[in-house]
Structure formats: C-alpha cells, structure tokens
Amino acid sequence: MHKILLVEDNEMNRDMLTRRLQRQGFAVCCAPDGPSGVAMAAQETPDLILMDVALGEMDGWEATQLIKSAPRTAAIPIIALTAHALSSDRAKSVEVGCADFDTKPIDLPRLLGKIGACLQKAA
Amino acid sequence: MAISFPTSQAALNDLVDWFIPAELAADREMRKQARMFLISHLFGPFIGNVVPLALYILDPKPGFEVVVLAASITGFWIFPFVLRAIGHYYLLALISIQNLMFCILWSCFFYGGVTSPTLPWVLTIPLLAFFYLGSAPRLRLIVLGMFALNFAVFWGFLQAGYASEPAMDFAALQGLGLVSTVAASLYVTMMALFYAKVLASQGELETEMRGHLATAAELRRATEEAERAGAAKADFLAKMSHELRTPLNAVIGYSQILLEDAADEDDAETASDLERIHSAGHHLLRLVNEVLDLSKIEAGMMELHLEPIDVAPLLEEAIAQFTGAAEQGRNTLTLASAPDIGGIVCDGGKLRQALHQVLDNATKFTRDGTIRVSAMRSGVGRAATLLLRVEDSGIGIAEAQLPSLFEQFTVGDDSSASKYGGTGLGLALGRKLCRLMGGDIEVESREGVGSAFTIVVPTTPRLAVPNDRDDEKPGVPPDRFSRRLAAIAERKSPMIMTAAQTHA
Incomplete structure (x- = not known):
C-alpha cells in the first residue's frame, strides 16, 4: 500500500481529500502547515507528497525546497496543488523540483492519474 | 485702480x-x-x-x-x-x-x-x-x-x-x-x-x-476617500468569495464522498438524492463565482495575469471538458483548429473562462446538432488578434434579443430559460473578461439556424480600462468585424467560409 503525505492548511479540504484517497487504497498522513510537513516527510518517508502551495508563513514552494534539499527525503516525488492554472506556477513547480502540478478544486480522477504516473516513475 | x-x-x-x-x-x-x-x-x-x-x-x-x-x-x-x-x-x-x-x-x-x-x-x-x-x-x-x-x-x-x-x-x-x-x-x-x-x-x-x-x-481628499471605499469594497469581495466558497466546497466535497459511498453500497435512491445536492452545489458555486467575478470587474479590481500561452492545448482541454455535455444533448462537438495556431500573451485563465462560457451556451441551446470550434489569427503587429469561434446549429437568437444578449440576467426569453436552464450571467461575464484583455465577444445568429460566437483577443496585451461598461466598445465594431471575417474567409480559411454561408 502506498503512503501519501498531504500538506494542506484547510481542515475540511484535508479531511475530504484524505478520505477520498483512503477509499482509493492509499495510506494517508496529513500536515497542516509547511514546517510540520517537512518534519513529517522526514519521519514518515511517504511514497508521494501532495503539497498545497498556499500555506501560511512557510509556503508550499519553500517546504518543497526544504524536503528536496534533505538527503533522506530528496527522492520523494511531490505534486504541487495551486489555486490558479498559471504557467508561472507551473514554471515555479519545476524550479523547486516538483514532479507534477495540479489545480484546485481537486478533480479526483485527474489527480489519481498524476499520482499513478509519479509512483510508477519512482518505482 | x-x-x-x-x-x-x-x-x-x-x-x-x-x-x-x-x-x-x-x-x-x-x-x-x-x-x-x-x-x-x-x-x-x-x-x-x-x-x-x-x-x-x-x-x-x-x-x-x-x-x-x-x-x-x-x-x-x-x-x-x-x-x-x-x-x-x-x-x-x-x-x-x-x-x-x-x-x-x-x-x-x-x-x-x-x-x-x-x-x-x-x-x-x-x-x-x-x-x-x-x-x-x-x-x-x-x-x-x-x-x-x-x-x-x-x-x-x-x-x-x-x-x-x-x-x-x-x-x-x-x-x-x-x-x-x-x-x-x-x-x-x-x-x-x-x-x-x-x-x-x-x-x-x-x-x-x-x-x-x-x-x-x-480632490485629493475625495480621491483618498474613494480609495478607502475601494479598498473596503475589495476587502469585502475577497472576504465574501472566501466565506461563500468555503461552505459550498464542503457541501460539494462531502456530497461527493457520500455519493461515492452510496455507489459502493448500490444505494440508488440515496445516490440520486445526493446527486441532486451535489449538482445543485456545483450550480450554486458557479453562480457565486460568476457574481463575484462580475462584481470584481465592475469594481475595477479584476487583475490580469498575463503570460504566454499555447492556444492548441487550451482548445483541446476545453473540448475534452465539454464532450460530456455535448453528448447529453446528442450533439457532435468538433475542433477545427489550425495545428500551427501557436501561442499568444494573455490571461490564460480568463480566456479559458470566456471560451467555457461560450461553449456552455452552445451546448445548452443545441439539441441533436453540431458544435464546431475553430481558431485563427487576424491582423498584424499591434492589431494582431486571435479569433476563437464557436458555431452551433442550435435554436439561434431572435434579432430583437441580440442587442441585450450580453446584458446580465438575459437568457433568450423566459420560456427558453426554463427549458434550457441558464444563469444569464455567463455571456455577460465572458464579454467583460474579453474586454478586460482588450478584446471582445461578437455574435452572429439566425433564429432556428444557429449561432456563431467569436472571441477576439489581442495576441499581445492591449489593456482596456478595467471599469469597462457595456455601452463602450473597445473591440471591433460588428460591421467592420463581419467584413473583416468575410475578407479573411475569401483568402484564407475554408472553415470561416462555411460560417459566412450559414450566417449570411
């Protein structure tokens, strides 16, 4: 069973996406902000991270960079979740080392496709 | 003295x-x-x-x-x-x-x-x-x-x-x-x-x-006061959009989860009820988004995120998104874009939104017909524009209703509104978004034959005044526009030719 870390500050969004992912057969752990996301990534070493970009003080880009710079977590694929489908966001996600990029609100089949592709590549 | x-x-x-x-x-x-x-x-x-x-x-x-x-x-x-x-x-x-x-x-x-x-x-x-x-x-x-x-x-x-x-x-x-x-x-x-x-x-x-x-x-005092009022308005809009969307997202998201549960348990009756909650939630969210976007434009607070975008993927994505809706009305949805249409600089999100509004309109008012999407370029230099055209063989629009088509809360007439369902905000919003980018949406239609909506956007930004009113027309006047289309049709593209014949 693959383990996914979801870093998302909105409690309801976190709960909904967790339950929908669990239903798809993933083990899901959650972090409500950037620092705890970075910590949990090192602690749990998930197979994949879903990173909301708009997080309080430390944003998702920064958290991603921290995760990517730590040897223990550098190899974990990260999918960035943004509110806007801007190509500047897309460029930023490539720059900080994200494996992929998706927009909110979540379209579950689309996101599952991206998760599947990332896990396959990592394996 | x-x-x-x-x-x-x-x-x-x-x-x-x-x-x-x-x-x-x-x-x-x-x-x-x-x-x-x-x-x-x-x-x-x-x-x-x-x-x-x-x-x-x-x-x-x-x-x-x-x-x-x-x-x-x-x-x-x-x-x-x-x-x-x-x-x-x-x-x-x-x-x-x-x-x-x-x-x-x-x-x-x-x-x-x-x-x-x-x-x-x-x-x-x-x-x-x-x-x-x-x-x-x-x-x-x-x-x-x-x-x-x-x-x-x-x-x-x-x-x-x-x-x-x-x-x-x-x-x-x-x-x-x-x-x-x-x-x-x-x-x-x-x-x-x-x-x-x-x-x-x-x-x-x-x-x-x-x-x-x-x-x-x-004047300075008045300006400061207006700025304060403007800031308060922007603040209100930002809060409202957050306050309204958050509970709606919960309604939509949790009804989705429950719907998936019901589907797993083969509980058809509950699933059908939840389906209604879910689609009503979606409808309401869309309305809220449209109202908020319109208010933002009216308040001159809609920001443009200009960036280079590829036109072909944008069109393909839109087509993919509307295939389901088109099939529901037993329509054929086709894309007739030139493969070398290339890219432009504009707010991709807003162009996508405008195209969605027009496509939504076409799928809504067409049954057992065809919807055809095409793209082409026109003009050179600073006058260069991208034209996205959506032609349908739907019910068309009566000539008397054409002038008020892009006004808010106008949906053909009341009977068609109840039959086809429409918010009456979509086209108004689509046009305002295009005008914000220095473009426009033009319409040609014949009742009972079909309609053709053309989104016109500059290929490089020509910014309009943010507070764009309907009576001002920064875009191309329709008569000139039609002539230009006809001229292009003659020397360039057979697909516009068909359009000119249908909507002569």
Whole structure:
C-alpha cells in the first residue's frame, strides 16, 4: 500500500481529500502547515507528497525546497496543488523540483492519474 | 485702480503680446517687464513727439535740433519690432534708456539748459528704467552709470558754451513748458495706469491660484476617500468569495464522498438524492463565482495575469471538458483548429473562462446538432488578434434579443430559460473578461439556424480600462468585424467560409 503525505492548511479540504484517497487504497498522513510537513516527510518517508502551495508563513514552494534539499527525503516525488492554472506556477513547480502540478478544486480522477504516473516513475 | 475696457483691453493685450518672443513670454516676471516696455514704446512716441511738434510751432526758426529730436523719439517705434525679431530684451531696454536720456538732454541743451521746459522728462528716466529692468542690482548700476555719463557729457557741452540762447521769447518758452509738462505727466500717468493694471491682474492670478490649490486639496481628499471605499469594497469581495466558497466546497466535497459511498453500497435512491445536492452545489458555486467575478470587474479590481500561452492545448482541454455535455444533448462537438495556431500573451485563465462560457451556451441551446470550434489569427503587429469561434446549429437568437444578449440576467426569453436552464450571467461575464484583455465577444445568429460566437483577443496585451461598461466598445465594431471575417474567409480559411454561408 502506498503512503501519501498531504500538506494542506484547510481542515475540511484535508479531511475530504484524505478520505477520498483512503477509499482509493492509499495510506494517508496529513500536515497542516509547511514546517510540520517537512518534519513529517522526514519521519514518515511517504511514497508521494501532495503539497498545497498556499500555506501560511512557510509556503508550499519553500517546504518543497526544504524536503528536496534533505538527503533522506530528496527522492520523494511531490505534486504541487495551486489555486490558479498559471504557467508561472507551473514554471515555479519545476524550479523547486516538483514532479507534477495540479489545480484546485481537486478533480479526483485527474489527480489519481498524476499520482499513478509519479509512483510508477519512482518505482 | 484697474482700467477696464474689456474689448479694447483684450485687443491691446493681443497687440502687446504679439511682440513678445516665446522664450520671454514663458517667464512671468520677464513678460511683465516686456509688456511695460512695449506699452511705453508703442504709445510713448505719440506723447513724446508733442514736444518737437510744439518746438516746430513755437520756435520762429526751427533747425536741425528739432529734426534730430523728432527722429530719435520716433526711433522708439523700431524697438518692439527688433524685440520680436531678435529678442535680447535687456540690451534693447538699455539702448532704449540711452536713447531716452539723449532725447531729453538734447532738448534741454538746445532749449534753456538746466532751466529748460523739457527738464521734467528727466523724471521718466528712473521710472522707465525700473519698469523695464525690474530690481536687478547689476542693471540698476549700469543705468546709474549711463545716467552719470550722459550728464557729464551734457555738463561738458554746457561748460564749453555750445548752448545757444533759444530764439524763442518768454511766452513761447512758457507755452513749451506747459506742453512739455502736460505731455510728461500724461506719459507717466499712462505707464502708472498700465503698471497698476498689471499688478491687479497678478492679484487676480494669485487668487485664482489659491482657488486651484483649494480645489486640488479637495480632490485629493475625495480621491483618498474613494480609495478607502475601494479598498473596503475589495476587502469585502475577497472576504465574501472566501466565506461563500468555503461552505459550498464542503457541501460539494462531502456530497461527493457520500455519493461515492452510496455507489459502493448500490444505494440508488440515496445516490440520486445526493446527486441532486451535489449538482445543485456545483450550480450554486458557479453562480457565486460568476457574481463575484462580475462584481470584481465592475469594481475595477479584476487583475490580469498575463503570460504566454499555447492556444492548441487550451482548445483541446476545453473540448475534452465539454464532450460530456455535448453528448447529453446528442450533439457532435468538433475542433477545427489550425495545428500551427501557436501561442499568444494573455490571461490564460480568463480566456479559458470566456471560451467555457461560450461553449456552455452552445451546448445548452443545441439539441441533436453540431458544435464546431475553430481558431485563427487576424491582423498584424499591434492589431494582431486571435479569433476563437464557436458555431452551433442550435435554436439561434431572435434579432430583437441580440442587442441585450450580453446584458446580465438575459437568457433568450423566459420560456427558453426554463427549458434550457441558464444563469444569464455567463455571456455577460465572458464579454467583460474579453474586454478586460482588450478584446471582445461578437455574435452572429439566425433564429432556428444557429449561432456563431467569436472571441477576439489581442495576441499581445492591449489593456482596456478595467471599469469597462457595456455601452463602450473597445473591440471591433460588428460591421467592420463581419467584413473583416468575410475578407479573411475569401483568402484564407475554408472553415470561416462555411460560417459566412450559414450566417449570411
């Protein structure tokens, strides 16, 4: 069973996406902000991270960079979740080392496709 | 103490200003001095020449001295023209003062020396020097030096005994004294009056300026207030969009989860109820988003995120998204884009949104028909545009309804609204978004035949005023637009040809 870390500050969004992912057969752990996301990534070493970009003080880009710079977590694929489908966001996600990029609100089949592709590549 | 002959005064000002070179007129102080200079030179010789005229009449044997005096007084008339031609105001003013000293001392020398009846004119020298040259110390010193030099020469000639006794009797000299004094007083009065007028107009100017300053302060206050109100409005919109969307997302998200549960358990009845909650939630979210976007545009707070985008993927994505809706209405949805359509710089999200609105409209009002999407470029350079065209074979739009089609809450007529369902906001929003990017949405339609909507956006941003009203049309006027389309159809693309035939 693959383990996914979801870093998302909105409690309801976190709960909904967790339950929908669990239903798809993933083990899901959650972090409500950037620092705890970075910590949990090192602690749990998930197979994949879903990173909301708009997080309080430390944003998702920064958290991603921290995760990517730590040897223990550098190899974990990260999918960035943004509110806007801007190509500047897309460029930023490539720059900080994200494996992929998706927009909110979540379209579950689309996101599952991206998760599947990332896990396959990592394996 | 201002003299006011409105028309003659205006004419006088025009006449005087005609002689002042532009670079002189630009400086207010210089212009004031130049005006005094010109008044004195234009009108002074009339008054001054009274003296040689009187001499000519009163002197039994008028000689060359009268001619020289008249000539040098008349010579003052040359100064305005020289000023207009070459400028050099201060030099001219000094030469003029020199000429004035010469005239006065010349007439004194030949008609009575230090007791000459023309002596009162000496008073005009410092007066005019002040009027012409203002209070610059260096110029004052020069005038003083000239004064001293002239008097020295005058004194020298007197001492040398060159002065001849005037051949005029006592009565004639008295007459000359009278004429000379009156003329000199008249001259000084004229200059004083004009100076008073200049001062008065300066006072008016200052009052006016103070008025302008007060208005500016008031405007600043009003602007600040408007900015505060604008900021409050923006704040409200931002809060509202968050406050409204959050619970709606919960309704949609959790009904989705429950729906998935029900589907797993094969509970069809609950699933159908949840399906209704879910789709109503989606509908409401869309309405909320549209209302908020419209308010943002109206408030001038919609921001544009300009970036280079590829057109082909944008179209393919939109087609993929509407395939389901098209199939529900048993429509064929096709994309007829040129593969080399390339990219443009615009707000991709807003262009996508506008295209969605138009596609949504087409799928809503077409049954058992075709919906065809095409893209092409038009124009060159700054006028280059991208045209996204959505043609349908739907119910079409009655000619009477076309003008109000893009107004908010207009959906054909009420019966079609209830049959086809529509928010009445989509097209209004789509057009506003396009206009925000400097483009527009154009429509051609025939009732019962179909409609063609064309999204026009500049390929490089031409920003419109954010607060874009419906009655203004920054886009291409429809008649020109149709002609342009027809012209393009002739030489370029067969797909537009079909459109032109269908919607002739």
